Amino acid sequence: MALDKPYKDVPGTTIFDAEQSRKGYHLNQFCMSLMKADNRARFKADERAYLDEWAMTEDQKLAVLARDLNRCIALGGNIYFLAKIGATDGKSFQQMAGSMTGLSEEQYRDMMIKGGRSAEGNRYIGEDGDAQAHHQPQGGKKD
Amino acid sequence: MAKITASVYTSHVPAIGAAIDTGKTTDPYWVPLFKGYEPSKSWMEASKPDVIFLVYNDHATAFSLEMIPTFAIGCAAEFKPADEGYGPRPVPTVIGHPELASHIAQSVIQDDFDLTIVNKMDVDHGLTVPLNLLCGSPDAWPCPVIPFAVNVVQYPVPSGQRCFNLGKAIRKAIESYDEPLKVQIWGTGGMSHQLQGPRAGLINREWDNAWLDKLIADPAAAAAVPHIEYVREAGSEGIELVMWLIARGAMDDVAGGPAPTVAHRFYHVPASNTGVGHLILENKQ
Numbered sequence: 001m002a003l004d005k006p007y008k009d010v011p012g013t014t015i016f017d018a019e020q021s022r023k024g025y026h027l028n029q030f031c032m033s034l035m036k037a038d039n040r041a042r043f044k045a046d047e048r049a050y051l052d053e054w055a056m057t058e059d060q061k062l063a064v065l066a067r068d069l070n071r072c073i074a075l076g077g078n079i080y081f082l083a084k085i086g087a088t089d090g091k092s093f094q095q096m097a098g099s100m101t102g103l104s105e106e107q108y109r110d111m112m113i114k115g116g117r118s119a120e121g122n123r124y125i126g127e128d129g130d131a132q133a134h135h136q137p138q139g140g141k142k143d
Numbered sequence: 144m145a146k147i148t149a150s151v152y153t154s155h156v157p158a159i160g161a162a163i164d165t166g167k168t169t170d171p172y173w174v175p176l177f178k179g180y181e182p183s184k185s186w187m188e189a190s191k192p193d194v195i196f197l198v199y200n201d202h203a204t205a206f207s208l209e210m211i212p213t214f215a216i217g218c219a220a221e222f223k224p225a226d227e228g229y230g231p232r233p234v235p236t237v238i239g240h241p242e243l244a245s246h247i248a249q250s251v252i253q254d255d256f257d258l259t260i261v262n263k264m265d266v267d268h269g270l271t272v273p274l275n276l277l278c279g280s281p282d283a284w285p286c287p288v289i290p291f292a293v294n295v296v297q298y299p300v301p302s303g304q305r306c307f308n309l310g311k312a313i314r315k316a317i318e319s320y321d322e323p324l325k326v327q328i329w330g331t332g333g334m335s336h337q338l339q340g341p342r343a344g345l346i347n348r349e350w351d352n353a354w355l356d357k358l359i360a361d362p363a364a365a366a367a368v369p370h371i372e373y374v375r376e377a378g379s380e381g382i383e384l385v386m387w388l389i390a391r392g393a394m395d396d397v398a399g400g401p402a403p404t405v406a407h408r409f410y411h412v413p414a415s416n417t418g419v420g421h422l423i424l425e426n427k428q
Contacts, residue, residue, distance in 0.1 A: 006371045007298075012341030013379050017298040025208055032207040035228055070340060079339040080203040080296055087228030093157060094415045097343040108344060112413040116335075116346025123375045131342035 009124050012131035016078040024076020027064070030054040031081035040088045070100050102137040145243070145320040148192060149406070150390040151183075151329040152358075152422040153276055155199060157268040158415035160232055163275050176419060179409035180276045186406055186423060187277045187285075193324040194240050195288045196247075196313065198389045199269035199331045200295045202227070205261075211297050212259035214309065216251075217266075217290035218244040225265035234271045234280070240287040243320055247289070250316030256309050266290055273331045276421075295332065295383050299370070306385045307366035310392020317393070330390030332383030334410075335376070336417035345378040346418045352410060354384065355420055359405060362391045380417075395426045403427070 007015045014020065021028075030051065033039045043050040051061045063071035064085065072082050079096075086096040098108030101117075111117060121129025129135070162173050204225045206212065222237040248260050270290055278285055294300055301309075310328075317326050334351040337343050354377075357365040366388050373382045396402045403424035411419045 007374050010342070010374055010379075012343075013337065013374065014340055015298050015374065015379060016296065021208060021297050028203075028208050032203060035204075035226060073339055078203070078296065081208075084203070084228050092161075092415075093338065097338050097416050100339060101341055101343050111344055112346075112416060115348065115412050116416075116418065117337075117342065117344040119345060119347045119350070119376055122342055122345065131340075131345070133341075136341045 011122055011125045011127070011129070011133065012136065014073050020076050021078070022076070024060075024078065026055045027060045027072065027075060027077050028081035030056060030064075031077070031084040034084040034088050043088060067099070069096060073100075101131075145317050145322060145324040145326055147314055147317055147328055147393055147395075147426060148325045149190060149327050149423060149425045150394055150403070151273075151277060151327060152387045152390060152420065152424075153273050153329070153331055154333055154414065154417055154419040154421070155269045155272040155331045156414040156417045156419065157202075157227075157272065160268045160272045160275065161229075163280060164232055176411050176414055179411055179419075179421065182407050183277050183409075183421065183423060184279055190425075192286055192327040194243055194286055194326045196291060196317070196326060196328045197270055197273065197288050197331070198291045198293060198329060198386045199273070200383060200386065201292045202267055202269060203296065204267035205264045206292070206294075208297075211294055212261075212292070213294045213301055214256065215259040215261045215264075215292040216244055216248050217261050217264055217292070218248060219262050219264065222264055222266045222270075222288075222290055224271055225267045227267050232268065232271055234275065235283050237266055237270065237274075237284060237290065238287045240289055243317075243324065243326075244289045246320050247313060247316040250319060251309070251312045254312040254315065256312055261292075264290065264292075269331060273329060291389070293386050293389070295385065300382055300385060302370065303366045303368050303385045303388050306388040307362065307392040310389040311397060313389065314393035314398060328390045328393045330387035332386045333377070333381055334384060334418040334420040335378050335381045337378030338380050338416055340379075342378070344416060346412050347376050347378070347381075348410070348412060348418060350376040351418050351420055355408065355410070355422060358387060358391055359403075359422070359424070362388070362394075362397060365391070391424075394424060401427045
């Protein structure tokens with residue numbers, strides 16, 4: 001029997017469920033390893049070599065090297081784990097979140113100060129809000 | 144017997160902790176936020192509990208994907224502030240209350256809630272930021288704290304109804320403890336925010352405030368809100384609000400007593416990516 005996943009029709013949003021978690025296990029555990037200063041240093045010294053120590057897919061490794069967080073999430077990453085890469089890079093959570101939206105850092109910060117992104121038009125795929133794929137430079141995932 | 148005197152609800156945004164740790168609380172960006180918690184600090188001074196039962200979530204800090212407990216109760220004698228990748232926060236070690244925590248674990252498990260018992264754990268900003276907001280930055284926290292971690296990272300997270308019912312069981316457990324302790328129960332996280340994907344930055348002030356109204360006056364209705372409504376209206380990380388329902392379910396009125404008094408209510412946008420909500424509810428003496 002199919003599982004009930006009513007959250008598949010929310011635009012610009014990937015819910016980190018058991019299926020995503022299974023796909024992203026090694027990617028997220030790699031991120032977790034960056035909690036240790038020694039590992040951060042080794043990763044920074046040779047990112048590719050460090051990634052090759054993990055049983056990640058090539059796509060996952062390339063997404064990490066490119067710091068493409070939307071791609072990382074599509075491949076099973078979870079934002080709280082991916083945030084460890086941002087911490088290693090010296091980025092704030094706001095910089096990381098903003099990097100997924102097609103906005104510049106300043107534009108994203110201004111949007112937040114003005115009260116954040118509206119839910120209007122962003123509740124269901126197919127509406128016309130700013131988080132919909134047709135308003136995003138990188139497109140967007142569709143299930 | 145022990146008694147729940149009040150419940151406290153607050154967001155636990157990491158950037159608030161960073162602002163405290165780097166001395167930025169008087170920056171224009173942060174002034175309105177910290178001003179909203181001034182009455183809370185005075186209230187805390189006047190209403191100091193013997194123990195705080197603090198419901199929060201771990202953000203891939205103590206729990207990686209190796210183990211994902213839905214409900215975890217901290218029974219240790221102390222809990223160290225975790226290194227979340229920027230070095231541990233310069234805040235006091237959290238002193239636990241192993242006797243009361245073990246008592247609650249035994250009672251609640253016998254009431255059909257299968258808690259995970261944790262005897263060694265570091266605590267992240269989800270637990271320490273609320274303590275700063277209510278207690279400031281003292282050399283030691285004012286009382287012992289029982290950390291209660293809820294999985295809201297990997298879906299499915301527990302339902303609002305499940306959390307509300309768990310709150311009722313925790314109340315029963317606390318009120319059956321022999322020592323006459325004054326216990327506060329805190330629910331943290333939320334309010335609306337989304338940290339991932341092209342929809343990151345979502346904030347829904349109207350929905351947040353309507354939900355606060357409901358939490359105060361009709362908590363059973365707030366508990367009935369399905370997951371998908373949080374995701375759609377309050378963003379994928381807005382789901383953290385289910386943790387507030389654990390604290391709310393432990394209040395007197397839910398067990399047939401009088402309605403609580405609203406000692407303080409505050410709402411502010413933004414703290415970094417998040418809508419910040421805060422509430423203090425007191426049981427009648």
